[in-house]
Amino acid sequence: MVLVERKDPAAFEVLYDRHGGAAYxxxxxxxxxxxxxxxxxxxxxxxxxxSGARFDSARGSxxxxxxxxxxxxxxxxxxxxxxxxxxxxxxxxxxLEAQPAQELTDSEAIRRETASRVRGAxxxxxxxxxEVIGLAYxxxxxxxxxxxxxxxxxxxxxxxxxxxxxxxxxxxxxRMGIGDSSEALP
Amino acid sequence: xxxxxxxxxxxxAYSLGALEPDEVDRIESHxxxxxxxxxxxxxLDPAIDLLPTAVAxxxxxxxxxxxxxxxxxxxxxxxxxxxxxAKRSGRGxxxxxxxxATAVVASLVLVAGAIGGYALxxxxxxxxxxxxxxxxxxRLALGERAEATLEVVGxxxxxxxxxxxxxxxxxxxxxxxxxxxxxxxxTPFVIKRxxxxxxxxxxxxxxxxxxxxxxxxRGGSEAPTLPVVMKAVL
Numbered sequence: 001m002v003l004v005e006r007k008d009p010a011a012f013e014v015l016y017d018r019h020g021g022a023a024y025x026x027x028x029x030x031x032x033x034x035x036x037x038x039x040x041x042x043x044x045x046x047x048x049x050x051s052g053a054r055f056d057s058a059r060g061s062x063x064x065x066x067x068x069x070x071x072x073x074x075x076x077x078x079x080x081x082x083x084x085x086x087x088x089x090x091x092x093x094x095x096l097e098a099q100p101a102q103e104l105t106d107s108e109a110i111r112r113e114t115a116s117r118v119r120g121a122x123x124x125x126x127x128x129x130x131e132v133i134g135l136a137y138x139x140x141x142x143x144x145x146x147x148x149x150x151x152x153x154x155x156x157x158x159x160x161x162x163x164x165x166x167x168x169x170x171x172x173x174x175r176m177g178i179g180d181s182s183e184a185l186p
Numbered sequence: 187x188x189x190x191x192x193x194x195x196x197x198x199a200y201s202l203g204a205l206e207p208d209e210v211d212r213i214e215s216h217x218x219x220x221x222x223x224x225x226x227x228x229x230l231d232p233a234i235d236l237l238p239t240a241v242a243x244x245x246x247x248x249x250x251x252x253x254x255x256x257x258x259x260x261x262x263x264x265x266x267x268x269x270x271x272a273k274r275s276g277r278g279x280x281x282x283x284x285x286x287a288t289a290v291v292a293s294l295v296l297v298a299g300a301i302g303g304y305a306l307x308x309x310x311x312x313x314x315x316x317x318x319x320x321x322x323x324x325r326l327a328l329g330e331r332a333e334a335t336l337e338v339v340g341x342x343x344x345x346x347x348x349x350x351x352x353x354x355x356x357x358x359x360x361x362x363x364x365x366x367x368x369x370x371x372x373t374p375f376v377i378k379r380x381x382x383x384x385x386x387x388x389x390x391x392x393x394x395x396x397x398x399x400x401x402x403x404r405g406g407s408e409a410p411t412l413p414v415v416m417k418a419v420l
Contacts, residue, residue, distance in 0.1 A: 007261070007262065007265070009255065009258050009259055009262060012255075012258055013251075013255060013258075016251060016254060016255075017251075020246055020250070020251065021243060021244070021245060021246055022238065022239060022243065023246075024244060024245075024246035024250065025241050025242060025243045025244045026238040026241055028241070028242075028244055029241035029242065034247070038246070038247055038249075038250050041246065041250060042250060042253060042254050042257075042419075043395065043419050045254055046254065046257055046258075046419050047419075047420060049257075049258055049261070050261070050317050050319055050338075050420065051317065061235070063235075064235040067238040067239075070238075071203075071238060073395075075203075076366070076367070076395065079366075079367065080366075080367030114236070114239050115239045115240055115241070115242075115243055118236045118237070118239050118240040119240045122240055133202065133237075136199070136202040136203065136204035137202050137203070137234075137237050138241075140203070141204065142204050142205065142206055143199045143204045143205065143206075144206060146204070155195070157199075158195035158196065158198065158199045158204075159195055161195070161198045161199050161202055161204065162194055162195045162197075162198035162199075165198050165201065165202070165230055165233050165234070166198075166230075168233040168236075168237075169229065169230055169232060169233040172232060172233060172236060186222075186225045186226050186229045
């Protein structure tokens with residue numbers, strides 16, 4: 001990122017090669033359209049190129065930061081598309097990953113494996129928990145908007161978000177060795 | 187249940203970006219002074235970080251990288267062109283002092299009466315820390331071409347245009363700030379005979395996603411009436 005901040009196009013190209021696929025995939029999931037995903041991904045990477053100094057390594061990885069930028073841009077675009085409902089179903093993913101294994105690079109293979117494990121953790125959630133998490137993260141809705149949409153109290157929405165996230169976190173510890181697999185809630 | 191436990195619902199919603207702005211302020215104030223709640227947020231972080239990876243991994247269109255890198259390289263060329271202009275004018279590019287805002291306003295007022303907008307001096311220097319953004323062409327007639335660079339300094343912008351097509355007397359160009367999906371009217375401006383000018387963008391660019399240029403009736407418009415001729419994506 002230091003070289004990107006110094007406006008080195010070659011370094012920026014590496015950044016895109018490493019994270020462009022995940023960024024485009026996230027934008028596509030949120031926006032549900034290849035054209036919109038392409039536009040938002042391009043806008044997001046350009047904003048990174050033009051303001052790379054905002055990255056703070058103390059607050060997370062380059063990948064997380066990049067995907068955060070893409071997510072925010074996608075949510076903004078989604079809000080501009082009045083009334084468009086976000087996609088919440090994770091079940092279509094397997095069909096979309098039909099690319100033959102021999103065409104995958106090692107890093108792509110690892111990322112797909114990671115995606116599969118994270119999806120597995122989400123699928124284990126009760127539907128009411130995955131629903132509110134999906135609406136918030138991929139739909140960009142606030143908890144009060146979700147409460148209104150689902151006709152439930154605010155406290156219930158936030159409680160389901162917390163329970164769902166805690167289960168995902170604990171499940172990831174078991175599946176991917178994130179933190180200590182026996183790690184309990186702090 | 188103690189207060190920290192009670193805050194966990196708020197923190198989970200915060201980590202998902204699902205709180206209202208006033209609630210964000212409140213929880214961030216609390217987090218700043220509470221180790222226990224910060225520890226909980228940090229514990230949740232891996233789950234949040236991995237959520238975007240749960241989506242189907244799709245291969246981006248090849249044209250995306252090509253278009254992106256073309257813009258990146260054009261930004262680099264824009265900086266070089268700006269440096270070249272500064273050298274030709276005999277002044278250091280980065281070392282020159284930024285003119286005080288009052289001077290900018292004064293120079294603008296002279297032109298504002300005529301065109302409802304304002305132009306900057308041709309040889310205006312660039313402020314240290316500014317970012318040069320190459321604009322993309324929008325709807326131009328066959329054979330028309332234009333170049334524009336948006337110089338962003340903090341939350342302010344200066345548009346440098348070259349070779350914009352000339353306009354009939356009843357038309358001006360107008361800059362627009364796109365923010366939260368809406369086009370906010372900014373500076374109407376005219377160009378010199380060679381199609382160039384420099385224009386201070388009226389309005390903050392904080393939170394803006396782009397600056398656009400359209401052709402509008404003389405005096406400017408409250409909303410764009412004609413297609414975008416140039417755009418700079420922020």
